[in-house]
Amino acid sequence: MAAPFRTRLTELLGIEYPILGGGLMWLSDARYVAALARAGCMGFITPRSFASDDAFAEALDLCADLSAGRPFGVNLTLSSRPEANRSVQRWVEIALAHGVRHFETAGYRPDGLIGTLHAAGATVIHKASSIRHGLAAERAGADAIALIGMEEGGHPGMNELPAMLMGALAVGRFRVPLVLGGGIGHGRQIAAALVQGLDGVLMGSRFLVCEEISVHPDYKAHLLTCDEHATVRVLQSLGNTWRVLSNDTARQIEALERSGALDHAAFGDLIKGTTVRDGCYATGDWNRGMLSLGPAIAFAHRIEPLSVIVSGLIHEAQHAFQTFDSRMPKR
Ligand SMILES: Cc1cc2nc3c(=O)[nH]c(=O)nc-3n(C[C@H](O)[C@H](O)[C@H](O)COP(=O)(O)O)c2cc1C
Structure with missing residues (x-):
C-alpha cells in the first residue's frame, strides 16, 4: 500500500508530509522552525519567546532565509487573562508584514483573531484540547483543527482523554482538515492517525532532542534518559x-x-x-x-538533525502501512 502522505492538510499548507511541529515557548526559534520547513513539515515561531518586537521580526527574516522558500508559521497562544494578550495584535501585524500567512492559534477564544487573519488572506490552524472547543473554532472559521490529547507536553487543558480516543470520536464531525496531537513520537502512530481518517499529526516533545533545538546539552542528555513515566x-x-x-x-x-x-x-x-x-x-x-514535556519523549534515543528524525518517522509510518497491507486477506 502506498503511504497516504498527501492529505487535505498537506494540500492546505503546501507541505510534503502531514506533520506539524507545534509552537514551543523559548524553543521554536528561526533555526528550529526552518529545519521543520526544510524537512517537509510546518513549524511555528512563538513571538512570546522574544524580548522585543525587533527580535521577533529578525527571527522571521532569518527563518525565511533558512527555510529555502518553504512555508512556515507563527504560533499565537491566547491567555485567559486579557492583559496577557495585549501584544497579540502587534505580533500579527509584524508577522503579516514579513509575509507569514500560516498561524497556529492556541488557548482562549480565537474567534476575533481568526477573522483578522482571514481578512489578511492567512490560514489558521486552531489547536483545541476538546472536540467541543474544536467545533467552536471551526464555526468561527478555522481552516484546520488540531485536537490535543491529555498526553500533550505543555498545556493540554482540563481534558482527560487520550489523543487516540479523541481522534476516533472526532473523525466525521469536522468539515475542515483534522490533525491529532499529544503523545505522538513514532511513525506507527502517524500511520494509525491517517488510517483513522485524520489529515495529519502535531508533535512537540519528540523533537526536543533534535540538533536544531537550542538548549543546554546537559538537558538534552537528560531527555534521552526519560521513559514514558518521566x-x-x-x-x-x-x-x-x-x-x-x-x-x-x-x-x-x-x-x-x-x-x-x-x-x-x-x-x-x-x-x-x-x-x-x-x-x-x-x-x-x-x-x-x-x-x-510529554511521554512521547520516550521515543527519543539520539540527538540528531531534525531531518533525520522526520525521515525516521516517515520510514516507520511506511513500514506500518506495509505490515497492515500484508495482513489484509488477498482476493
Ligand atoms: C517545551 C514545550 C513548549 C511548548 N510551548 C507551547 C506554546 O508556547 N504554545 C503552544 O500553543 N503550545 C506549546 N507547546 C505544545 C506544543 O505546541 C504541542 O502542542 C505539543 O508538544 C504536542 O504534544 P507532544 O508534546 O505530546 O508531542 C509546548 C510544548 C513543549 C514540549
Missing part, C-alpha cells in the same frame, strides 16, 4: 493543567497543591517562564523550572 500533570487545582518533566520543581508544585494553594501567586517563581529559560535551557539544570 512526565507528570500538575496545576489541575487551578484549572491550568500543565504536563511537565517530573523534577524537583514539579514535586514542589505537587506539595503546594496538596497543601491547598489556591491561586497562581501561591506558586511564586516556581511557575515563572523565565526560570525555565535561565534555569534549565541555559544552564542544563533540569531540576529547575516547569519544563513542558
